[in-house]
Amino acid sequence: MNAIVDINLKELALGAFLLLIPIGFLYTYRIKMVKDVLINVARMVVQLSLVALYLEFIFDLNxxxxxxxxxxxxxxxxxxxxxxxxxxxxxxxxxxxxxxxxxxxxxxxxxxxxxxxxxxxxxxxxxxxxxxxxxxxxxxxxxxxxxxxxxxxxxxxxxxxxxxxxxxxxxxxxxxxxxxxxxxxxxxxxxxxxxxxxxxxxxxxxxxxxxxxxxxxxxxxxxxxxxxxxxxxxxxxxxxxxxxxxxxxxxxxxxxxxxxxxxxxxxxxxxxx
Structure with a gap:
């Protein structure tokens, strides 16, 4: 098996541009969910980042x-x-x-x-x-x-x-x-x-x-x-x-x-x- 391909932060940020597609649909049809999407995506990123730091710690401590x-x-x-x-x-x-x-x-x-x-x-x-x-x-x-x-x-x-x-x-x-x-x-x-x-x-x-x-x-x-x-x-x-x-x-x-x-x-x- 080949080595795992890592995703750096720049590439991850680039991937976030995909969100422009659903946001575009929501905005075009005036569906009031854009704010909720952005807030919850940001919340997800913060939560997962904190969990990643914590999991690194507890995995090492075990x-x-x-x-x-x-x-x-x-x-x-x-x-x-x-x-x-x-x-x-x-x-x-x-x-x-x-x-x-x-x-x-x-x-x-x-x-x-x-x-x-x-x-x-x-x-x-x-x-x-x-x-x-x-x-x-x-x-x-x-x-x-x-x-x-x-x-x-x-x-x-x-x-x-x-x-x-x-x-x-x-x-x-x-x-x-x-x-x-x-x-x-x-x-x-x-x-x-x-x-x-x-x-x-x-x-x-x-x-x-x-x-x-x-x-x-x-x-x-x-x-x-x-x-x-x-x-x-x-x-x-x-x-x-x-x-x-x-x-x-x-x-x-x-x-x-x-x-x-x-x-x-x-x-x-x-x-x-």
């Missing part, structure tokens, strides 16, 4: 404690982001969502790093942080979609929930259609993506490894592993989050706690009408 703390921070940031995007109150959901994220990380990392890769040092930053980050990042995106759907369904279909609860006498049976809808919304995009990998898309991890000099066969095996890990991690995260959510928003008789339901912005708007 401490189990520091690497674990970094992962806990990643989980916390993801949880806070999800809570904010869904429109929930932190005090009700930060702990259960954090436990859901931690559970998925523990299971996935144990299998991938310990049983599949058989690392002598499971906290090796080179593997531990990137793989955990990919699982958490994807779980964040899909959880937001799934949990938004779950809360929205309960908001708009309270009569259906009460009907199912009164006829079945079982709260688990009553919430089953809502869980099904939420899980489908969360996982269907990932399932569709898996069906076209290699035919329509070349995923990021595989592409990155090939660009980094790994043989395509090795890169593909890693990609298969990480796609399974991401799917399983997202599934664990969404189901555990919903289980904890049900313990928060329902009382012992299966009735919704009105004060808890009102934590969602979309429900507040519905009640105000």
């Amino acid at each position: 401490s189990a404690l520091i690497n674990s703390l970094w992962v806990l921070v990643m989980i916390l940031v993801g949880v806070l982001t999800a809570i904010n995007r869904i429109g929930l109150k932190i005090k009700f959901f930060i702990f259960p969502f954090f436990i859901a994220g931690l559970t998925s990380v523990l299971i996935i990392d144990t299998f991938c790093l310990g049983l599949i890769l058989k690392l002598d040092y499971i906290f090796d930053a080179r593997y531990f942080i990137p793989i955990t980050g990919m699982v958490l990042g994807n779980a964040l995106n899909h959880n937001i979609v799934g949990l938004k759907t779950y809360f929205k369904s309960h908001t708009e279909k309270q009569d259906l929930y009460r009907f199912l609860l009164s006829n079945s006498g079982n709260q688990k049976t009553a919430v089953r259609p809502f869980i099904e809808e939420a899980v489908k919304m969360a996982l269907n995009p990932m399932i569709a993506n898996m069906s076209v990998i290699g035919l329509v898309t070349l995923p990021g991890m595989m592409t990155g490894q090939i660009l980094g000099g790994s043989p395509p066969a090795v890169a593909i095996k890693y990609q298969v592993m990480i796609m399974i890990a991401i799917f399983v991690g997202c599934t664990i995260n969404i189901f555990v989050s919903i289980v904890f959510t049900n313990k928060i928003i329902f009382d012992a008789y299966g009735n919704m706690k009105e004060a808890t339901i009102k934590t969602t912005r979309f429900l507040q708007k519905k009640i105000q009408r």
Whole structure:
């Protein structure tokens, strides 16, 4: 394999000129997103630059404690982001969502790093942080979609929930259609993506490894592993989050706690009408 081709800052800045194409479209059609694009691209560059400096440090140090703390921070940031995007109150959901994220990380990392890769040092930053980050990042995106759907369904279909609860006498049976809808919304995009990998898309991890000099066969095996890990991690995260959510928003008789339901912005708007 040839040596990795580096990108210097001048060439990277030149590549940024590609942004003129979407900005031109947005400006031409007077779509008010130009400012958001520029601010978030700048934010991305700053954040990634800081992360690069930090990762250089923790990769050299390679401490189990520091690497674990970094992962806990990643989980916390993801949880806070999800809570904010869904429109929930932190005090009700930060702990259960954090436990859901931690559970998925523990299971996935144990299998991938310990049983599949058989690392002598499971906290090796080179593997531990990137793989955990990919699982958490994807779980964040899909959880937001799934949990938004779950809360929205309960908001708009309270009569259906009460009907199912009164006829079945079982709260688990009553919430089953809502869980099904939420899980489908969360996982269907990932399932569709898996069906076209290699035919329509070349995923990021595989592409990155090939660009980094790994043989395509090795890169593909890693990609298969990480796609399974991401799917399983997202599934664990969404189901555990919903289980904890049900313990928060329902009382012992299966009735919704009105004060808890009102934590969602979309429900507040519905009640105000």
